[in-house]
Amino acid sequence: MPQFAANLTMMFNEVAFLERFAAAAMVGFTAVEFLFPYDHTPEVIGERLRENGLTPALFNMPPGNWQAGERGLAALDGRQNEFRASVDVALRYARSTGVRRLHVMSGLASRKDAAAVAIYRNSLTYACDQAGADGIDIVIEPINPRDMPGYFLNDFDFAADTISALDRPNLKLQFDIYHRQIIHGDVLTALRRLMPIIGHVQIASVPLRNEPATGELDDFRLLRELDILGYKGFVGCEYRPVGNTVAGLGWMDAFRSQ
Numbered sequence: 001m002p003q004f005a006a007n008l009t010m011m012f013n014e015v016a017f018l019e020r021f022a023a024a025a026m027v028g029f030t031a032v033e034f035l036f037p038y039d040h041t042p043e044v045i046g047e048r049l050r051e052n053g054l055t056p057a058l059f060n061m062p063p064g065n066w067q068a069g070e071r072g073l074a075a076l077d078g079r080q081n082e083f084r085a086s087v088d089v090a091l092r093y094a095r096s097t098g099v100r101r102l103h104v105m106s107g108l109a110s111r112k113d114a115a116a117v118a119i120y121r122n123s124l125t126y127a128c129d130q131a132g133a134d135g136i137d138i139v140i141e142p143i144n145p146r147d148m149p150g151y152f153l154n155d156f157d158f159a160a161d162t163i164s165a166l167d168r169p170n171l172k173l174q175f176d177i178y179h180r181q182i183i184h185g186d187v188l189t190a191l192r193r194l195m196p197i198i199g200h201v202q203i204a205s206v207p208l209r210n211e212p213a214t215g216e217l218d219d220f221r222l223l224r225e226l227d228i229l230g231y232k233g234f235v236g237c238e239y240r241p242v243g244n245t246v247a248g249l250g251w252m253d254a255f256r257s258q
């Protein structure tokens with residue numbers, strides 16, 4: 001049975017961010033993920049996790065100026081120093097929370113030429129080496145161009161090639177089933193092929209990004225396949241509930257009682 005992690009950025013929006021930890025624990029989640037903890041101190045985030053008996057599955061490194069439209073720094077020319085500083089910040093939060101994996105966002109980049117690829121690879125190598133000293137994995141996630149036009153990492157094979165070329169034991173793939181289906185389809189075969197490099201999985205319905213099992217894919221079949229493939233990591237519930245978060249959790253009971 002996959003270990004589900006509530007995504008506190010998308011779920012439990014009925015309450016303020018810091019209250020979502022208790023809300024998730026109350027309905028039985030034992031793990032959570034979120035995009036960015038950086039509006040709060042590392043100590044406060046660590047406390048909320050411990051108070052509620054929650055394991056942090058994942059969060060993202062600082063993405064640059066999100067409000068201004070930035071979506072990560074790793075592939076951006078001229079931002080290397082800022083990227084390195086963002087690694088330090090993320091590792092401070094990692095030490096305080098005990099998270100074992102951090103998502104590095106590539107950024108929006110109009111070019112995917114050799115220079116941009118080299119910058120991206122240098123950034124990832126730096127992040128892997130710094131995080132590796134703390135036993136932390138770095139994950140990279142292809143994101144579909146409909147949701148994030150211009151995002152540099154928009155292809156699963158490019159992500160797999162990057163991971164293979166850098167050959168760092170702590171560099172892995174964040175396989176978001178929602179993005180995979182929109183970018184390429186062929187989800188089941190991709191899970192089987194890419195399982196050796198998968199470090200984190202996320203799920204939502206396609207195309208609306210709501211509760212699993214409400215869209216075009218057989219999500220229960222995909223979740224069962226993760227077990228068959230021996231996946232022992234977390235499955236982040238990165239979806240926008242159609243209505244009330246708790247009222248929408250019936251899909252999880254249905255899956256568990258199969």
Ligand SMILES: O=C(O)C(=O)[C@@H](O)CO
Nearest residue numbers: 035060103141143176238
């Ligand atoms: O959008 C997603 O999918 C994510 O997993 C985020 O971390 C990136 O915005």
Ligand SMILES: [Mg+2]
Nearest residue numbers: 141176202238
């Ligand atoms: Mg995702």
